[in-house]
Amino acid sequence: MKNIFYKLYVVAFMCLTVWFIVIIWNVTFHHVIEEYENRKELEEVATIKEQKKREAEKTKFERIILQSEERVKHYLGYRVIEEQRIEGHFHHIGFDIGPDNRSYCIRCHGDMPHDKVRDLRAFLNMHAFFIACQTCHVKTEGRGPRVYKWYDRKTGELVPSPVLTYRAGTYNAKIIQIENTGVGEPQRVDSQERIDFASEFKEREKELSEAQKSKAKKMIHEIVSKQPSICEDCHQRESPLLPLHELGYPRDRIDSILSTEVVGMVKKYTEFYMPRMLHPGEQNKENEK
Amino acid sequence: MSLKRAARLYIVGFIFIVLNFYPSKNLFSADVGNCLLCHKYPGLSRIDEQGKMKLLYVNEDIFNISVHLKVKCEGCHTDIKKIPHDPVNKVDCLVECHIVEPSSEQKFSHKDVDNYVKKSVHAALDKYGMPKKFKEDLPTCKNCHDEPLYRPLSFFKQVRPGISEAALGRCRVCHKKEDFIIRFYNHVTTRLHRTRNPINIAEVCARCHDDPLLVERHNLGTRAVFSYGETFHGKAARFLDERVPDCLDCHVNTGESVHQMLSHKDSAAITYRENKYLACSNIECHPGTSQQFASYKVHAEFNLDQSPVQYYFTLFFIILTGGTLLPLMAIIFLDLIRRLFPDAVIPRRR
Incomplete structure (x- = not known):
């Protein structure tokens, strides 16, 4: 037994020695290497400059992507706020929402897919943050009662309602519709089969002919309704599309969502902007005029 | 008085105290227009016509510990006159908001800051009123500032930073409004020390001064924050030591606004060759130091081309x-x- 403890002691000491070696290396010779690399980097400034000009489009892409990657820590003494830094964004974000790994729609359409209707796009994107695309864009009428569940953005698994755990809209989960196909058990609209098909299309897109691409796209969008659900489908007291109570919303949150304040604002939007949303092409024509 | 009646009175009294003095979050909010009805949702965002991401979310919790907590949304977003509102214009930080500056009793604005910046090395126009070369590189308010946050200090026993309940207890003797007490305490104690941690200041400056392209364009000769990180001061700052000087301590004349940063070629600047030692000989740093003390190359990089001796x-x-x-x-x-x-x-x- 004594021998085992002695061996463990020696191994622990060896680990400590290795740790010291790494530290000493980092503050000494690694520093020299770093300086050499920095010098090289500066020498390459002119080349980079030229490259940046040539890759203007790529830079634009990188700017959008990378700006959400930069992280900052604000040291307030009694508290540290760590958050993403978005260039030009004045107000603090203060928390992180992971990517939606389940959605196959956003692989092509992006995380902020709504941009056609200028006056509504931010609202629609806001809802897309906690409502899966299929919930509004796929209608499964005549197939029994509609069922909606929450799924985890990271794992894609169905999870219990996060509404009581997190602040409004900051859930790491989204609402998805459960489809009754008439055959077997009801299944999620974003079924594994559909995900696999869309993923394979994305992977093999380059090798497909135009006709094949069109066919595949049609099949992927086959379930998409021409008339998506609109704000008033949910923000109304009579028969809201989403069963908010079943989705875990407490009474006061349901009252707020269906309040005169929200419903009234939705009406104002509907009055002024909604007709254009239902005929998206007209918006562009108006702008062109 | 019967025991039952006394108990009832106590309960009523307790409820009264809780309702009046409990520091509810809503007490602080300046959201009179109920803008957070929509803007509390983090997904409220879009990609604009220039391909830039616009996040329209306001984190209420963090906003309530910011210096602007009493400014109404429309105090800065002045073009919002109706709900639903149209896409808003860029905020003009020089606008007069509804806050009244207590010493002059006039509406508050950041115009003085702008006047300082106009005279500083970061001004977009030169002294003849002509646009400077690479004017677009020069900072505007939001390049250096996001929402400034309170950093309250605890003076009692100094066991931990933050708000001192003991101090607040003293305030409560005379002042009755809890939100006023906390805001006032936050405001005053935040101003009594650094408004940002040295490492946060360095990060802000680094966005421009460590950009190799910008350094080259403006012929600055060194990546200022990188070289700061090489010094004792920079290394201590990396360990979150707040007693070490950050960029502003050495580049701004003591007692002047940090927005009044002058070029090292200006004889009035603290970074001017003959004045440099004044920054070091500050009573809080190295009192009594000579000119020679500050004659070393402060921003020497560990770089063969730039500083071969070092x-x-x-x-x-x-x-x-x-x-x-x-x-x-x-x-x-x-x-x-x-x-x-x-x-x-x-x-x-x-």
């Missing part, structure tokens, strides 16, 4: 330290292997 000097110490300690560690490691396997032998080849 480079070889540092290189000597690196080799001395690494060359001594690494073999020592290697010997210790080999010795430990022997202790772990005392009888191990490497078989000889026949």
Whole structure:
């Protein structure tokens, strides 16, 4: 037994020695290497400059992507706020929402897919943050009662309602519709089969002919309704599309969502902007005029 | 008085105290227009016509610890006159908001800050009123500032930073409004020390001053924050030490606004060759230091091209330290292997 403890002691000491070696290396010779690399980097400034000009489009892409990657820590003494830094964004974000790994729609359409209707796009994107695309864009009428569940953005698994755990809209989960196909058990609209098909299309897109691409796209969008659900489908007291109570919303949150304040604002939007949303092409024509 | 009646009175009294004095979050909110009805949702966002992401979310919790907590949304977003509102214009930080500056009793604005910046090295126009070269590189308010947050200090016993409940207890003797007390305490104590941690200041400056393209364009000669990180001050700042000088301590004349940063070529600047020692000899840093003390190259990078003397000097110490300690560690490691396997032998080849 004594021998085992002695061996463990020696191994622990060896680990400590290795740790010291790494530290000493980092503050000494690694520093020299770093300086050499920095010098090289500066020498390459002119080349980079030229490259940046040539890759203007790529830079634009990188700017959008990378700006959400930069992280900052604000040291307030009694508290540290760590958050993403978005260039030009004045107000603090203060928390992180992971990517939606389940959605196959956003692989092509992006995380902020709504941009056609200028006056509504931010609202629609806001809802897309906690409502899966299929919930509004796929209608499964005549197939029994509609069922909606929450799924985890990271794992894609169905999870219990996060509404009581997190602040409004900051859930790491989204609402998805459960489809009754008439055959077997009801299944999620974003079924594994559909995900696999869309993923394979994305992977093999380059090798497909135009006709094949069109066919595949049609099949992927086959379930998409021409008339998506609109704000008033949910923000109304009579028969809201989403069963908010079943989705875990407490009474006061349901009252707020269906309040005169929200419903009234939705009406104002509907009055002024909604007709254009239902005929998206007209918006562009108006702008062109 | 019966026991029952007394108990009832106590309960009513307790409810009254809780309702009146409990520091509810809503007490602080300046959201009179109920803008957070929509803007509390983090997904409220879009990609604009220039391909830039616009996040329209306001984190209420963090906003309530910011210096602007009493400014109404429309105090800055002045073009919002109706709900639903149209896409808003860029905020003009020089606008007069509804806050009244107590000493002059006039509406508050950041115009004075702008006047300082106009005279500083960061001004977009030169002294003749002509646009400077690479004007677009020069900072505007939001390049250096996001929402400034309170950093309250605790003076009682100094066990931890933050708000001192003991101090607040004193305030409560005379002042009755809880939100006023906390806001006032936050405001005053935040101003009594650094409004940002040195490392946060350095990060802000680094966005421009460590950008190799910008450094080259403006012929700045050094990556200022990188070289700051090489010094004792920078290394201590990295360990979140707040007693070390940050960029502003050495680049702004003591007692002046940080927005009044002058070029090192300006004889009035603290970074002017003859004045540099004044920054070091500050009573809080190295009092009584001579001009010679500050004559060394402060922003020398460990770079052969830029500072060959410092480079070889540092290189000597690196080799001395690494060359001594690494073999020592290697010997210790080999010795430990022997202790772990005392009888191990490497078989000889026949």
